[in-house]
Amino acid sequence: MIYSLVAYALGVLGLPPSLGAAEVRTDSIQSVTVAPGIVHTSYTKAGPYTLDVLEVDLSNPGYAIESFRPVGLVRTSQQVRENDREQHVLGAINADFFSFKTGWPVGNQVVNGEFALGLATPRSHLAFSVAGRPFMERLTFRGWLRTPTGKHYDIAGVNDAHKNNSIILHTSFSDTATPWIGPGATFLLQKVSSGWRAGDTLRLLVASSGVEGSRTLGSQEAVLWIGGGASVGGAREDVRVGDTLVTYLGFEPDIGHIANVVGGGGMILRGGQPVSDSTNVEEKISVAFLRARHPRTFVAINQDTTKLLLCTVDGRQETSIGMSFQEMADFLLSIGGWHAVNLDGGGSTTMVVNGVIVNSPSDKTGERPVANTLQIIKRGVPTLTR
Numbered sequence: 001m002i003y004s005l006v007a008y009a010l011g012v013l014g015l016p017p018s019l020g021a022a023e024v025r026t027d028s029i030q031s032v033t034v035a036p037g038i039v040h041t042s043y044t045k046a047g048p049y050t051l052d053v054l055e056v057d058l059s060n061p062g063y064a065i066e067s068f069r070p071v072g073l074v075r076t077s078q079q080v081r082e083n084d085r086e087q088h089v090l091g092a093i094n095a096d097f098f099s100f101k102t103g104w105p106v107g108n109q110v111v112n113g114e115f116a117l118g119l120a121t122p123r124s125h126l127a128f129s130v131a132g133r134p135f136m137e138r139l140t141f142r143g144w145l146r147t148p149t150g151k152h153y154d155i156a157g158v159n160d161a162h163k164n165n166s167i168i169l170h171t172s173f174s175d176t177a178t179p180w181i182g183p184g185a186t187f188l189l190q191k192v193s194s195g196w197r198a199g200d201t202l203r204l205l206v207a208s209s210g211v212e213g214s215r216t217l218g219s220q221e222a223v224l225w226i227g228g229g230a231s232v233g234g235a236r237e238d239v240r241v242g243d244t245l246v247t248y249l250g251f252e253p254d255i256g257h258i259a260n261v262v263g264g265g266g267m268i269l270r271g272g273q274p275v276s277d278s279t280n281v282e283e284k285i286s287v288a289f290l291r292a293r294h295p296r297t298f299v300a301i302n303q304d305t306t307k308l309l310l311c312t313v314d315g316r317q318e319t320s321i322g323m324s325f326q327e328m329a330d331f332l333l334s335i336g337g338w339h340a341v342n343l344d345g346g347g348s349t350t351m352v353v354n355g356v357i358v359n360s361p362s363d364k365t366g367e368r369p370v371a372n373t374l375q376i377i378k379r380g381v382p383t384l385t386r
Contacts (some may be wrong), residue, residue: 034090037063038376040353049327050320052351052359053335054091054310056376058132058301064377065128065308067095067260069116071175072103073369076350077357080375084355088378092352093297093310095262097344098371104159105371107263108141108251114196115249116173116372118143118158122283124341126299126374127251127261130197134301134308135255136267136339138283142252143169145224145235145245153235158249165229169249171196172217183228185236186211191220192244198258199250206243262374266290266325268298268340274329293322295349295362299374300337309337310374312351316362344370 031041037057044050056063068083080089096105107123109116113130118141125139143155145167156166159174162182188211192203204222211223224245226236239245251258266280277290295315301308309332315322323331325342332340347363348370361367 034353035063035378036060038090040091040358042358045331047323047327048318048320049323049331050314050360051331052312054093054351054353054376056308056310057306058134058308059306062379063090064132064379065134065260066375066377067109067111067116067262068092068373068375069105069109069111069173069371073098073100073371075367075369076373077352077355077367079370079373080352080355083375083377089352090354090376090378091310092373092375093299093312093343094348094350094368094370095264095297095343095372095374097263097265103371105263107265108139108261109263109372110198110258110261111173113198113257113259114171114173115141115158115169115198116171117160118169118249119160120157121263124264124267124283125261126264126341126343127255128259129255130257130259132259134305136270136299136301136341137253137255139251139253139255139261141249142254143247143249145247147235147238147240147245148243149238151234151238153232153238155247155249162225162227163229164227165231166227167232167235168225168227169247170217170223170225172219172221174217174223181213184232185209185226185239186213187224187226187239187241188215189222189224189245191222196249198261199254199256200248202247202249204245204247206239206241206245209241262343262372264299264341264343266342268325268328268342269300269332269337270339272303272333272338274326277325280325290325293324293327294345295320295322295347296328296345297343297349297351298328298332298340298345299343300332300340302336303338307336309335309340310351310376312349312359314349314360314362315345317360320360343374 037060189204314320
Protein backbone atom coordinates (compact mmCIF):
# COMPACT_ATOMS: atom_id res chain seq x y z
CA MET A 1 0.00 0.00 0.00
CA ILE A 2 2.88 2.34 0.79
CA TYR A 3 4.43 1.74 -2.62
CA SER A 4 1.15 2.28 -4.42
CA LEU A 5 0.68 5.66 -2.75
CA VAL A 6 4.20 6.71 -3.67
CA ALA A 7 3.68 5.52 -7.23
CA TYR A 8 0.46 7.51 -7.42
CA ALA A 9 2.16 10.68 -6.19
CA LEU A 10 5.09 10.30 -8.55
CA GLY A 11 2.67 9.79 -11.39
CA VAL A 12 0.89 13.03 -10.51
CA LEU A 13 4.22 14.81 -10.38
CA GLY A 14 5.19 13.46 -13.78
CA LEU A 15 8.08 11.37 -12.43
CA PRO A 16 8.91 7.69 -12.94
CA PRO A 17 7.39 5.49 -10.19
CA SER A 18 10.73 3.83 -9.58
CA LEU A 19 12.45 7.07 -8.54
CA GLY A 20 13.09 6.92 -4.82
CA ALA A 21 9.94 4.90 -4.11
CA ALA A 22 11.73 2.46 -1.82
CA GLU A 23 13.35 5.20 0.27
CA VAL A 24 10.22 7.02 1.45
CA ARG A 25 7.64 5.66 3.90
CA THR A 26 4.52 7.61 3.05
CA ASP A 27 1.37 7.42 5.11
CA SER A 28 -0.80 9.51 2.81
CA ILE A 29 -0.61 11.72 -0.25
CA GLN A 30 -3.21 14.11 -1.57
CA SER A 31 -2.75 15.95 -4.86
CA VAL A 32 -4.82 18.73 -6.39
CA THR A 33 -4.32 20.41 -9.76
CA VAL A 34 -4.22 24.14 -9.08
CA ALA A 35 -4.03 25.02 -12.78
CA PRO A 36 -2.73 23.21 -15.87
CA GLY A 37 0.93 22.45 -15.09
CA ILE A 38 0.69 23.38 -11.37
CA VAL A 39 0.04 20.65 -8.79
CA HIS A 40 -0.26 20.99 -5.01
CA THR A 41 0.61 17.78 -3.14
CA SER A 42 0.31 17.27 0.62
CA TYR A 43 2.37 14.51 2.24
CA THR A 44 1.84 12.97 5.68
CA LYS A 45 4.86 10.81 6.46
CA ALA A 46 6.29 8.77 9.25
CA GLY A 47 8.45 10.97 11.44
CA PRO A 48 5.97 12.52 11.79
CA TYR A 49 6.28 15.01 8.93
CA THR A 50 3.65 17.06 7.16
CA LEU A 51 4.84 18.55 3.88
CA ASP A 52 3.31 20.63 1.11
CA VAL A 53 4.78 20.79 -2.39
CA LEU A 54 3.77 23.09 -5.23
CA GLU A 55 5.15 21.75 -8.50
CA VAL A 56 5.31 24.22 -11.39
CA ASP A 57 5.92 23.33 -15.02
CA LEU A 58 8.47 25.99 -15.98
CA SER A 59 8.04 25.18 -19.68
CA ASN A 60 4.46 26.46 -19.52
CA PRO A 61 4.50 30.04 -20.91
CA GLY A 62 1.34 30.89 -18.99
CA TYR A 63 3.18 31.30 -15.67
CA ALA A 64 6.00 33.38 -14.23
CA ILE A 65 7.92 33.05 -10.97
CA GLU A 66 8.40 36.42 -9.31
CA SER A 67 9.71 37.76 -6.03
CA PHE A 68 7.65 40.28 -4.08
CA ARG A 69 8.94 42.90 -1.67
CA PRO A 70 6.45 44.79 0.55
CA VAL A 71 7.30 47.78 2.72
CA GLY A 72 8.64 46.33 5.97
CA LEU A 73 7.47 42.96 7.29
CA VAL A 74 4.15 41.63 5.98
CA ARG A 75 2.54 38.18 6.29
CA THR A 76 2.90 35.91 3.25
CA SER A 77 -0.87 35.75 2.74
CA GLN A 78 -1.10 39.54 2.84
CA GLN A 79 1.75 39.90 0.34
CA VAL A 80 -0.25 37.63 -1.96
CA ARG A 81 -3.32 39.83 -1.54
CA GLU A 82 -1.31 42.98 -2.22
CA ASN A 83 0.10 41.61 -5.45
CA ASP A 84 -3.13 39.87 -6.43
CA ARG A 85 -4.75 43.25 -6.89
CA GLU A 86 -2.47 43.73 -9.91
CA GLN A 87 -1.72 40.14 -10.93
CA HIS A 88 -3.26 36.71 -10.46
CA VAL A 89 -1.16 34.96 -7.79
CA LEU A 90 -1.72 31.20 -7.90
CA GLY A 91 0.61 30.27 -5.07
CA ALA A 92 3.39 31.62 -2.86
CA ILE A 93 5.89 30.77 -0.14
CA ASN A 94 7.86 32.93 2.27
CA ALA A 95 11.37 33.54 1.01
CA ASP A 96 14.52 35.01 2.56
CA PHE A 97 15.74 35.27 6.13
CA PHE A 98 15.36 38.82 7.44
CA SER A 99 16.13 41.29 10.19
CA PHE A 100 13.35 42.02 12.68
CA LYS A 101 15.14 45.32 13.41
CA THR A 102 15.27 46.71 9.87
CA GLY A 103 12.50 44.73 8.18
CA TRP A 104 14.85 43.90 5.29
CA PRO A 105 15.94 40.53 3.92
CA VAL A 106 19.50 39.42 4.62
CA GLY A 107 20.23 38.43 1.01
CA ASN A 108 19.87 40.03 -2.40
CA GLN A 109 16.49 40.55 -4.00
CA VAL A 110 15.57 41.44 -7.58
CA VAL A 111 11.94 42.14 -8.51
CA ASN A 112 11.14 42.02 -12.22
CA GLY A 113 14.65 43.16 -13.14
CA GLU A 114 15.00 45.85 -10.48
CA PHE A 115 17.20 45.48 -7.41
CA ALA A 116 15.15 45.79 -4.26
CA LEU A 117 18.30 45.02 -2.30
CA GLY A 118 21.88 44.49 -3.41
CA LEU A 119 24.64 43.60 -0.96
CA ALA A 120 27.74 41.53 -0.39
CA THR A 121 26.87 38.12 1.07
CA PRO A 122 28.19 34.54 1.10
CA ARG A 123 24.65 33.08 0.94
CA SER A 124 23.02 30.94 -1.76
CA HIS A 125 20.21 32.46 -3.81
CA LEU A 126 17.46 31.37 -6.18
CA ALA A 127 17.45 33.37 -9.41
CA PHE A 128 15.43 33.42 -12.62
CA SER A 129 16.70 34.81 -15.90
CA VAL A 130 14.57 37.04 -18.11
CA ALA A 131 13.82 33.88 -20.11
CA GLY A 132 12.59 32.13 -16.94
CA ARG A 133 15.60 29.84 -16.52
CA PRO A 134 16.28 29.03 -12.82
CA PHE A 135 19.68 29.24 -11.12
CA MET A 136 20.77 28.26 -7.62
CA GLU A 137 24.09 29.87 -6.81
CA ARG A 138 25.99 31.78 -4.18
CA LEU A 139 25.49 35.31 -5.42
CA THR A 140 27.00 38.54 -4.16
CA PHE A 141 26.17 41.99 -5.47
CA ARG A 142 28.56 43.67 -7.90
CA GLY A 143 28.07 47.21 -9.18
CA TRP A 144 29.97 50.17 -10.58
CA LEU A 145 29.48 53.57 -12.17
CA ARG A 146 31.45 55.42 -14.84
CA THR A 147 31.50 59.22 -15.02
CA PRO A 148 31.99 61.27 -18.22
CA THR A 149 35.68 61.60 -17.25
CA GLY A 150 36.00 57.84 -17.81
CA LYS A 151 36.66 57.02 -14.16
CA HIS A 152 35.07 53.92 -12.60
CA TYR A 153 33.85 53.68 -9.01
CA ASP A 154 32.49 50.62 -7.23
CA ILE A 155 28.87 50.70 -6.01
CA ALA A 156 28.81 48.76 -2.74
CA GLY A 157 25.09 48.05 -2.69
CA VAL A 158 21.52 48.96 -3.59
CA ASN A 159 19.29 50.18 -0.73
CA ASP A 160 21.90 48.82 1.67
CA ALA A 161 23.15 50.35 4.91
CA HIS A 162 25.56 53.30 4.64
CA LYS A 163 29.24 52.99 5.44
CA ASN A 164 31.65 55.89 5.44
CA ASN A 165 33.76 54.60 2.54
CA SER A 166 30.96 53.26 0.37
CA ILE A 167 28.73 54.30 -2.52
CA ILE A 168 25.08 53.19 -2.25
CA LEU A 169 22.33 53.49 -4.85
CA HIS A 170 18.78 54.02 -3.55
CA THR A 171 15.76 53.13 -5.68
CA SER A 172 11.99 53.32 -5.25
CA PHE A 173 12.23 50.23 -3.03
CA SER A 174 14.15 52.25 -0.44
CA ASP A 175 12.20 53.10 2.71
CA THR A 176 12.86 54.32 6.23
CA ALA A 177 14.81 51.16 7.04
CA THR A 178 17.66 52.45 4.81
CA PRO A 179 17.81 56.20 5.50
CA TRP A 180 20.31 58.38 3.66
CA ILE A 181 22.25 59.34 6.76
CA GLY A 182 25.83 60.09 7.63
CA PRO A 183 28.31 62.56 6.16
CA GLY A 184 28.56 62.39 2.41
CA ALA A 185 26.97 63.61 -0.81
CA THR A 186 23.63 62.76 -2.42
CA PHE A 187 22.61 63.09 -6.06
CA LEU A 188 19.17 62.65 -7.61
CA LEU A 189 19.38 60.46 -10.72
CA GLN A 190 16.83 60.07 -13.49
CA LYS A 191 16.77 57.00 -15.69
CA VAL A 192 17.75 57.63 -19.31
CA SER A 193 17.78 54.06 -20.64
CA SER A 194 14.63 51.93 -20.38
CA GLY A 195 14.21 49.23 -17.75
CA TRP A 196 16.18 48.34 -14.63
CA ARG A 197 17.34 44.95 -15.88
CA ALA A 198 19.83 43.42 -13.46
CA GLY A 199 23.00 42.28 -15.17
CA ASP A 200 22.88 45.10 -17.72
CA THR A 201 24.33 48.61 -17.95
CA LEU A 202 22.08 51.61 -17.32
CA ARG A 203 22.35 55.31 -18.12
CA LEU A 204 21.32 57.72 -15.36
CA LEU A 205 21.22 61.51 -15.56
CA VAL A 206 22.41 63.47 -12.53
CA ALA A 207 19.45 65.84 -12.08
CA SER A 208 20.36 67.57 -8.81
CA SER A 209 22.45 67.31 -5.65
CA GLY A 210 21.76 67.58 -1.94
CA VAL A 211 18.73 65.26 -1.87
CA GLU A 212 16.80 65.04 1.40
CA GLY A 213 16.45 61.58 2.90
CA SER A 214 12.69 61.92 3.29
CA ARG A 215 12.13 62.25 -0.46
CA THR A 216 9.91 59.59 -2.06
CA LEU A 217 11.48 58.14 -5.19
CA GLY A 218 9.54 57.41 -8.36
CA SER A 219 10.05 54.30 -10.46
CA GLN A 220 12.29 56.23 -12.90
CA GLU A 221 14.42 57.83 -10.18
CA ALA A 222 17.30 56.87 -7.92
CA VAL A 223 19.55 58.56 -5.39
CA LEU A 224 23.29 58.07 -5.36
CA TRP A 225 24.78 58.36 -1.87
CA ILE A 226 28.57 58.76 -1.66
CA GLY A 227 30.01 58.43 1.82
CA GLY A 228 32.28 60.94 3.53
CA GLY A 229 35.33 58.67 3.65
CA ALA A 230 38.63 59.42 1.97
CA SER A 231 38.54 56.38 -0.33
CA VAL A 232 35.38 57.64 -2.07
CA GLY A 233 36.41 61.30 -2.10
CA GLY A 234 37.26 61.11 -5.79
CA ALA A 235 33.70 60.06 -6.63
CA ARG A 236 32.24 62.93 -4.57
CA GLU A 237 34.28 65.37 -6.65
CA ASP A 238 33.84 63.63 -9.99
CA VAL A 239 30.02 63.34 -10.09
CA ARG A 240 28.43 66.57 -11.32
CA VAL A 241 24.87 67.78 -11.98
CA GLY A 242 24.11 67.37 -15.67
CA ASP A 243 26.38 64.32 -16.06
CA THR A 244 25.11 61.08 -17.52
CA LEU A 245 26.47 58.16 -15.55
CA VAL A 246 26.86 54.67 -16.94
CA THR A 247 26.11 52.15 -14.20
CA TYR A 248 26.16 48.38 -13.85
CA LEU A 249 24.11 46.49 -11.26
CA GLY A 250 24.62 42.74 -11.26
CA PHE A 251 26.15 39.76 -9.54
CA GLU A 252 29.33 37.86 -9.00
CA PRO A 253 29.44 35.32 -10.56
CA ASP A 254 27.89 36.93 -13.62
CA ILE A 255 24.77 34.91 -14.49
CA GLY A 256 23.53 37.32 -17.15
CA HIS A 257 20.30 39.28 -17.34
CA ILE A 258 18.24 38.44 -14.28
CA ALA A 259 14.53 39.04 -13.71
CA ASN A 260 13.93 37.80 -10.14
CA VAL A 261 16.12 36.79 -7.18
CA VAL A 262 15.54 35.83 -3.56
CA GLY A 263 18.16 34.92 -1.00
CA GLY A 264 18.39 31.73 1.02
CA GLY A 265 20.58 30.05 3.57
CA GLY A 266 22.37 26.87 2.55
CA MET A 267 22.18 24.50 -0.39
CA ILE A 268 20.38 21.20 0.17
CA LEU A 269 21.16 19.43 -3.11
CA ARG A 270 23.68 20.10 -5.84
CA GLY A 271 23.68 17.88 -8.91
CA GLY A 272 21.47 15.29 -7.25
CA GLN A 273 23.76 14.95 -4.21
CA PRO A 274 23.22 16.21 -0.65
CA VAL A 275 25.44 19.19 0.15
CA SER A 276 27.86 18.64 3.03
CA ASP A 277 27.66 20.48 6.33
CA SER A 278 31.19 21.81 5.79
CA THR A 279 30.15 23.44 2.50
CA ASN A 280 27.11 25.09 4.05
CA VAL A 281 29.15 26.37 7.00
CA GLU A 282 30.94 28.57 4.43
CA GLU A 283 27.63 30.47 4.18
CA LYS A 284 27.91 31.38 7.89
CA ILE A 285 25.37 28.72 8.91
CA SER A 286 25.97 26.66 12.03
CA VAL A 287 26.18 22.88 12.01
CA ALA A 288 23.56 22.83 14.78
CA PHE A 289 21.10 24.65 12.49
CA LEU A 290 21.80 22.22 9.65
CA ARG A 291 21.22 19.13 11.78
CA ALA A 292 18.29 20.30 13.89
CA ARG A 293 14.69 19.60 12.93
CA HIS A 294 12.85 22.85 12.23
CA PRO A 295 9.90 23.97 10.15
CA ARG A 296 11.49 24.64 6.76
CA THR A 297 10.71 26.37 3.48
CA PHE A 298 12.82 25.16 0.58
CA VAL A 299 12.91 25.14 -3.22
CA ALA A 300 14.17 22.59 -5.74
CA ILE A 301 14.43 22.13 -9.48
CA ASN A 302 14.64 18.87 -11.38
CA GLN A 303 17.60 17.79 -13.49
CA ASP A 304 16.51 19.38 -16.76
CA THR A 305 15.24 22.54 -14.97
CA THR A 306 11.70 22.17 -16.34
CA LYS A 307 10.11 21.64 -12.92
CA LEU A 308 10.15 23.93 -9.90
CA LEU A 309 9.24 22.49 -6.49
CA LEU A 310 8.18 24.96 -3.80
CA CYS A 311 8.17 23.10 -0.49
CA THR A 312 7.27 23.52 3.17
CA VAL A 313 7.54 21.11 6.07
CA ASP A 314 5.73 21.97 9.30
CA GLY A 315 7.52 21.64 12.62
CA ARG A 316 7.42 22.16 16.39
CA GLN A 317 4.04 20.42 16.45
CA GLU A 318 2.83 16.98 17.46
CA THR A 319 1.77 16.23 13.89
CA SER A 320 5.09 17.32 12.34
CA ILE A 321 8.53 17.68 13.92
CA GLY A 322 10.32 19.49 11.09
CA MET A 323 13.36 18.34 9.14
CA SER A 324 17.13 18.61 9.10
CA PHE A 325 19.01 19.41 5.88
CA GLN A 326 19.72 15.70 5.34
CA GLU A 327 16.04 14.83 5.77
CA MET A 328 15.05 17.54 3.30
CA ALA A 329 17.61 16.18 0.85
CA ASP A 330 16.24 12.63 1.19
CA PHE A 331 12.69 13.81 0.61
CA LEU A 332 13.59 15.93 -2.41
CA LEU A 333 15.55 13.11 -4.03
CA SER A 334 12.45 10.93 -3.69
CA ILE A 335 10.36 13.41 -5.72
CA GLY A 336 12.93 14.26 -8.39
CA GLY A 337 14.88 17.17 -6.89
CA TRP A 338 18.32 17.84 -8.40
CA HIS A 339 19.38 21.26 -7.10
CA ALA A 340 17.78 22.67 -3.96
CA VAL A 341 18.21 25.70 -1.68
CA ASN A 342 16.92 26.35 1.83
CA LEU A 343 14.90 29.50 2.53
CA ASP A 344 13.78 31.02 5.83
CA GLY A 345 11.97 28.55 8.08
CA GLY A 346 10.79 28.36 11.66
CA GLY A 347 7.73 30.50 12.31
CA SER A 348 8.13 32.08 8.87
CA THR A 349 7.31 28.86 7.02
CA THR A 350 4.11 29.50 5.07
CA MET A 351 2.58 28.29 1.81
CA VAL A 352 -0.43 29.94 0.18
CA VAL A 353 -2.39 28.32 -2.65
CA ASN A 354 -5.17 30.27 -4.35
CA GLY A 355 -5.21 32.70 -1.43
CA VAL A 356 -5.47 30.02 1.28
CA ILE A 357 -2.73 29.03 3.76
CA VAL A 358 -2.32 25.28 3.25
CA ASN A 359 0.35 24.45 5.84
CA SER A 360 0.36 24.98 9.61
CA PRO A 361 2.65 27.89 10.68
CA SER A 362 4.37 27.09 13.97
CA ASP A 363 4.17 30.39 15.85
CA LYS A 364 1.52 30.45 18.57
CA THR A 365 0.37 33.82 17.23
CA GLY A 366 -0.14 32.35 13.76
CA GLU A 367 1.38 33.44 10.48
CA ARG A 368 4.56 35.49 10.89
CA PRO A 369 5.23 38.74 8.97
CA VAL A 370 8.19 38.29 6.58
CA ALA A 371 10.37 40.45 4.34
CA ASN A 372 9.60 38.93 0.95
CA THR A 373 7.90 36.09 -0.88
CA LEU A 374 8.26 33.95 -3.98
CA GLN A 375 5.08 33.89 -6.02
CA ILE A 376 3.62 31.96 -8.96
CA ILE A 377 2.02 34.48 -11.31
CA LYS A 378 -0.48 33.77 -14.06
CA ARG A 379 0.63 35.71 -17.12
CA GLY A 380 -1.70 37.93 -19.08
CA VAL A 381 -2.51 40.18 -16.12
CA PRO A 382 -0.86 43.65 -15.94
CA THR A 383 2.41 43.63 -14.00
CA LEU A 384 2.54 45.53 -10.72
CA THR A 385 3.89 49.02 -11.35
CA ARG A 386 5.97 50.74 -8.70
